[in-house]
Amino acid sequence: MEAVRGISFAVERGEVFGLLGPNGAGKTTTVEILEGYRSRDGGTVEVLGVDPWHGGSDLRQRIGVVLQSSELPAALTVREVHRMFAGYYEHPRDIDHVIELVGLAEKSGARVKTLSGGQKRRLDLGIALVGDPELVFLDEPTTGFDPSARRTAWDLVRSLRELGKTILLTTHYLDEAQQLADRVAVIRDGKIVQQGSPADLIGVTPKVQIRYRDGARDVVIETDEPTRMLAELTGAAAAEGRELEALEVVRPSLEDVYLDLVDGDEPAA
Amino acid sequence: MRLFFHELRTQQLLFWRNRESAVFVFVFPPMLFLLLGAVYDGKIDGFPAVDALLVGLVGYGCANTAFAGLAITLVIRRESGILKRVRATPLPAQTYLVAVLVSTLIVFLLQMALTLVLGVVLYGAHDPENWPGLFLALLLGAAAFAGLGFGVASLIRSAEGSSAVVNLIVLPMAFLSGSFGPTREYPDVLQALADVLPLTYLIDIFKNVYLRGESFWHDPTAIAIVAAWGVAGLLVAWHRFGWMPRER
Numbered sequence: 390m391e392a393v394r395g396i397s398f399a400v401e402r403g404e405v406f407g408l409l410g411p412n413g414a415g416k417t418t419t420v421e422i423l424e425g426y427r428s429r430d431g432g433t434v435e436v437l438g439v440d441p442w443h444g445g446s447d448l449r450q451r452i453g454v455v456l457q458s459s460e461l462p463a464a465l466t467v468r469e470v471h472r473m474f475a476g477y478y479e480h481p482r483d484i485d486h487v488i489e490l491v492g493l494a495e496k497s498g499a500r501v502k503t504l505s506g507g508q509k510r511r512l513d514l515g516i517a518l519v520g521d522p523e524l525v526f527l528d529e530p531t532t533g534f535d536p537s538a539r540r541t542a543w544d545l546v547r548s549l550r551e552l553g554k555t556i557l558l559t560t561h562y563l564d565e566a567q568q569l570a571d572r573v574a575v576i577r578d579g580k581i582v583q584q585g586s587p588a589d590l591i592g593v594t595p596k597v598q599i600r601y602r603d604g605a606r607d608v609v610i611e612t613d614e615p616t617r618m619l620a621e622l623t624g625a626a627a628a629e630g631r632e633l634e635a636l637e638v639v640r641p642s643l644e645d646v647y648l649d650l651v652d653g654d655e656p657a658a
Numbered sequence: 659m660r661l662f663f664h665e666l667r668t669q670q671l672l673f674w675r676n677r678e679s680a681v682f683v684f685v686f687p688p689m690l691f692l693l694l695g696a697v698y699d700g701k702i703d704g705f706p707a708v709d710a711l712l713v714g715l716v717g718y719g720c721a722n723t724a725f726a727g728l729a730i731t732l733v734i735r736r737e738s739g740i741l742k743r744v745r746a747t748p749l750p751a752q753t754y755l756v757a758v759l760v761s762t763l764i765v766f767l768l769q770m771a772l773t774l775v776l777g778v779v780l781y782g783a784h785d786p787e788n789w790p791g792l793f794l795a796l797l798l799g800a801a802a803f804a805g806l807g808f809g810v811a812s813l814i815r816s817a818e819g820s821s822a823v824v825n826l827i828v829l830p831m832a833f834l835s836g837s838f839g840p841t842r843e844y845p846d847v848l849q850a851l852a853d854v855l856p857l858t859y860l861i862d863i864f865k866n867v868y869l870r871g872e873s874f875w876h877d878p879t880a881i882a883i884v885a886a887w888g889v890a891g892l893l894v895a896w897h898r899f900g901w902m903p904r905e906r
Contacts, residue, residue: 446750452746454746456743458739459739459742460738460740464675477661477747516743
């Protein structure tokens, strides 16, 4: 079965790259190929200069992984889980420092099974960082979070970026991509339908809406040339001494662009 | 080597910290021995009942700890994504699997030592006639049943079902192979079934070294049959073992 096809992107060192798309679009499949979990039927993939399917231990020394859903040994403490994973790496970071970084210092001696969902996610992040990776994969790191937990997680990702880590992030939340990613690729039905900076993505859909009310009728004009269109409209109205009621010019939000891209003609379930 | 010892230590911590595994896997065989030892009297197959039971329960311990405990643990870890997560670290697959195996072996040997001490102290069971032979037999049994454990773990699809499936194998096998008492009165069909089970032959080997003081190599056919089951399990694992959850 073909889950993805027509995916091509390059992530620069030190950047946060977002793979954005609805559930089932192929984000996780793509990331799992990059993490070395899945082989592929075709195409070229390089992660830190190596093919991840053949990267072996050497590549895994250099990457950190937060899976979409995975558990950790429930009976161990936060600190023990960090020590367990730190032991797998040649040059691990200081465990207590990592626990502090992900905000679990107070839970250091707590068993994994007593942690809340958000705390477990931070533990996932901690063990992804404990090997001091150059590249971190975050597969839907905030799915199921309440708003304040999401803010905390976002701050964490930003602090990773400041540490100079390269981050590949998947998400189906648009605001998350907008907040965190330097560049975004929008993926739908296993294909990348658009990529660029969040600002670029808005830029590529040039339709600006001009709205006003004409008597009882709401008029919406979509145009590539808002300046000329607006001049014509207002010129004509002024000449007739008419007021364009409720006149507004609306730039599309990233959300409009995104929905336009992922909804398209067919449902992208 | 550093990685191996780190992982072995981790596996031991995981085993003893987890109350279910510590109680059901470690305590169950010695407990069964204590119960059966209190019930049986006289002689079984010409040996003092408690000696024969001790040997049978050592066999059951193999099936319980090296096979059932290992298989259930592996399936639960696979389905919960722990195996998948560990796979993303630099820890080599073979280091992980060998550490799991050796950790199981340590638990098993401690369990057998406890059973033996209980038997000798509480019920006046005899010491093993052939210590080195017993040790070799324990290693053979644990290795073969661990091989079967890896194989069966590869075939089980869900964590919820793992315990049921494994016990459906272990309990009838232990019963048929004479772990819990003499099988001489069993119907022919059941005895014929017992004749293909690895535990039957493993218990024979234990009888040879523990009760009769024979050499470990006394019955090469039995050794070959036990080993063949282990290899068959490993072959299944070789083809079917997976690190990724199957259910999701």
